[in-house]
Amino acid sequence: xxYDRRLAERVRDALKGQRGLTEKEMFxxxxxxxxxxxTCGVLEADLIVRVGPEQHEQAMLRRHVxxxxxxxxxxxxxxxxxxxxxxxxxxxxxWVEAALTAAKRLPSKETGRGAARVRxxxxxxxRRDR
Numbered sequence: 001x002x003y004d005r006r007l008a009e010r011v012r013d014a015l016k017g018q019r020g021l022t023e024k025e026m027f028x029x030x031x032x033x034x035x036x037x038x039t040c041g042v043l044e045a046d047l048i049v050r051v052g053p054e055q056h057e058q059a060m061l062r063r064h065v066x067x068x069x070x071x072x073x074x075x076x077x078x079x080x081x082x083x084x085x086x087x088x089x090x091x092x093x094x095w096v097e098a099a100l101t102a103a104k105r106l107p108s109k110e111t112g113r114g115a116a117r118v119r120x121x122x123x124x125x126x127r128r129d130r
Contacts, residue, residue, distance in 0.1 A: 003029040003042045007086065011042060014089075014096040020110075032099075036109030040099040047081040049095050052102035059098070077102070 008030050015021050020035045029043035041048040048068055051059040056077050059065060064085030067074035086092045 002044070004045045004083075007045065007047065007083075008042045010086075010089070010092055011040060011047070011096060014093050015039075015100075018100065020108075034100065034103040035106075037103045037106045039103040040096060043080070045083050047086050047092070047095055049079050049081060049099045050102045051077060051079055051098050052105065053077040055098065055102065 011032060012023070015032060018034065021039075022033050022036075024031050024033065026041075027043070029041050029048070031038050031041040031048075033039060037050075039050055049059070053076050056079070059079045060067070062085070064082040066080045066082065068078040068080040069075065070078075081095055086095065
């Protein structure tokens with residue numbers, strides 16, 4: 001299953017300047033992590049966004065949003081945004097900011113070994129920028 005590489009590049013641009021961000025291809029898509037915690041990702045043509053359990057219901061009320069399903073069950077605190085919901089840069093930025101806000105509330109999961117397997121945002125040759 002391929003993911004929308006153009007959307008992934010737009011997400012990278014929206015995340016630029018954030019310290020502690022990494023990316024990793026996984027499950028047929030790509031995930032963007034802050035201090036080892038997933039913030040958002042691209043799966044097929046959709047943006048997957050961690051909004052947190054407190055903001056889940058509110059996020060589900062927005063246009064072009066569906067539940068993000070894991071093994072057929074909705075993942076509380078996560079939503080799937082259809083392409084029409086990320087068409088403009090301001091729409092995408094709004095979702096990226098929501099994802100960063102949710103991830104910043106979580107403790108770091110980064111470890112020396114696990115962190116070495118992911119690529120830092122903006123680092124095209126795989127070296128980490130610490």
